[in-house]
Amino acid sequence: MAGERTYDVVLFGATGFTGGLTAEYLARHAPSGLRWALAGRNPGRLAAVRDRLAAIDPALAGLPLLTADVTDAGSLRAVAESARVVASTVGPYIHHGEPLVAACARAGTDYLDITGEPEFVDLMYVRHHAEATRTGARLVHACGFDSIPHDLGVWFTVKQLPADAPIAVDGYVRAGGQFSAGTYQSALTAFSRTKQASQAARDRRAVEPRPADRRVRAVPGRLGRSAELGIWTVPLPTIDPQVVRRSAAARPEYGPNFRYRHFAAVKRLPTVLAAAAGLGALVGLLKLPPTRRWLLGRLASGHGPTPQRRAASWFRVRFVGTGGGRRVVTEVAGGDPGYDETAKMLAESALCLAFDELAPTAGQVTPVVAMGDALLDRLIRAGLTFRVLKREPATPTPEAADRTAAPGAESAA
Numbered sequence: 001m002a003g004e005r006t007y008d009v010v011l012f013g014a015t016g017f018t019g020g021l022t023a024e025y026l027a028r029h030a031p032s033g034l035r036w037a038l039a040g041r042n043p044g045r046l047a048a049v050r051d052r053l054a055a056i057d058p059a060l061a062g063l064p065l066l067t068a069d070v071t072d073a074g075s076l077r078a079v080a081e082s083a084r085v086v087a088s089t090v091g092p093y094i095h096h097g098e099p100l101v102a103a104c105a106r107a108g109t110d111y112l113d114i115t116g117e118p119e120f121v122d123l124m125y126v127r128h129h130a131e132a133t134r135t136g137a138r139l140v141h142a143c144g145f146d147s148i149p150h151d152l153g154v155w156f157t158v159k160q161l162p163a164d165a166p167i168a169v170d171g172y173v174r175a176g177g178q179f180s181a182g183t184y185q186s187a188l189t190a191f192s193r194t195k196q197a198s199q200a201a202r203d204r205r206a207v208e209p210r211p212a213d214r215r216v217r218a219v220p221g222r223l224g225r226s227a228e229l230g231i232w233t234v235p236l237p238t239i240d241p242q243v244v245r246r247s248a249a250a251r252p253e254y255g256p257n258f259r260y261r262h263f264a265a266v267k268r269l270p271t272v273l274a275a276a277a278g279l280g281a282l283v284g285l286l287k288l289p290p291t292r293r294w295l296l297g298r299l300a301s302g303h304g305p306t307p308q309r310r311a312a313s314w315f316r317v318r319f320v321g322t323g324g325g326r327r328v329v330t331e332v333a334g335g336d337p338g339y340d341e342t343a344k345m346l347a348e349s350a351l352c353l354a355f356d357e358l359a360p361t362a363g364q365v366t367p368v369v370a371m372g373d374a375l376l377d378r379l380i381r382a383g384l385t386f387r388v389l390k391r392e393p394a395t396p397t398p399e400a401a402d403r404t405a406a407p408g409a410e411s412a413a
Contacts, residue, residue, distance in 0.1 A: 116146030177313030
């Protein structure tokens with residue numbers, strides 16, 4: 001049925017800031033002959049985006065525009081039924097995302113987004129995984145900075161280790177750049193919905209199968225100091241460890257017993273303590289509707305930093321993996337994480353699903369499970385760095401050798 005669709009890729013939410021950058025990336029890098037369209041609720045704003053694209057490539061002056069709104073099920077059905085792949089940048093996804101996921105699951109259409117919202121991802125699994133499995137749709141969430149560098153970075157690291165022994169990987173994230181408005185609003189929404197997120201996670205655990213003959217974990221780390229890396233390591237309670245764990249549960253290459261921990265890498269301890277205090281205060285304020293509304297209004301969607309500011313932004317994620325008597329240190333690195341690289345990752349994921357030879361999968365799957373090495377190769381060609389920094393024999397106690405825990409600093413991820 002996918003071969004009968006009008007479009008290879010439809011970009012939903014192209015009038016937003018990150019959506020516009022994704023459209024511009026496709027205008028510059030999509031293969032000739034790509035059949036694609038822009039979708040959104042405002043025809044005038046869609047036409048303005050198309051005008052920007054035509055300045056990049058005059059052939060795009062006639063790019064199709066599809067009017068669709070998350071409150072109009074018929075319009076979403078029409079979009080889903082016309083496309084092989086739909087990529088969405090419309091968040092916060094917990095408020096705006098489900099109708100499009102449902103339409104794609106029913107239509108057998110591959111769906112991508114850039115969400116970092118665990119509650120949304122868990123709810124979509126519970127509500128739409130079975131239908132997508134039935135129709136053959138691949139529902140692939142977290143195809144931006146959340147969580148492609150971490151999911152593919154761990155995959156790249158695991159491939160350097162023997163698959164017949166227990167494997168442990170720690171990820172350390174550093175970045176310099178500005179959060180997107182969508183990321184900001186999604187994060188605040190998530191912090192204000194901790195009870196709902198916990199319930200969604202429980203609902204998913206009740207129905208999601210687990211590996212019968214392997215052990216797979218994403219465990220909380222502790223605040224500590226890495227002498228080797230010269231950093232303080234701060235547990236990150238993001239969606240990334242959950243995505244990595246689900247990839248590991250689906251792929252035997254992660255070994256018979258796999259464990260992942262996820263950290264921010266910070267050079268100065270006072271920065272760590274100030275961030276922890278600020279986060280605690282923020283979570284408390286978000287419980288109050290007036291302050292939550294005020295905070296959500298501080299950064300309007302559709303706006304972002306200048307090209308000069310984005311050009312100065314960067315990210316690096318370092319992974320330390322051990323297994324089978326070996327130890328490997330790898331790194332994933334790129335430019336502006338919140339905007340430019342997220343747009344690149346989403347666009348390349350859409351092209352990967354549309355055109356690359358991939359292993360058969362269906363239902364809600366992670367980027368690694370859906371696209372694996374094909375996406376890894378695409379991102380390397382697109383300018384992201386995946387490299388091995390060090391290979392050596394493992395120490396007898398690799399987890400204890402690298403890091404000395406700060407007293408009384410246990411944290412949950």
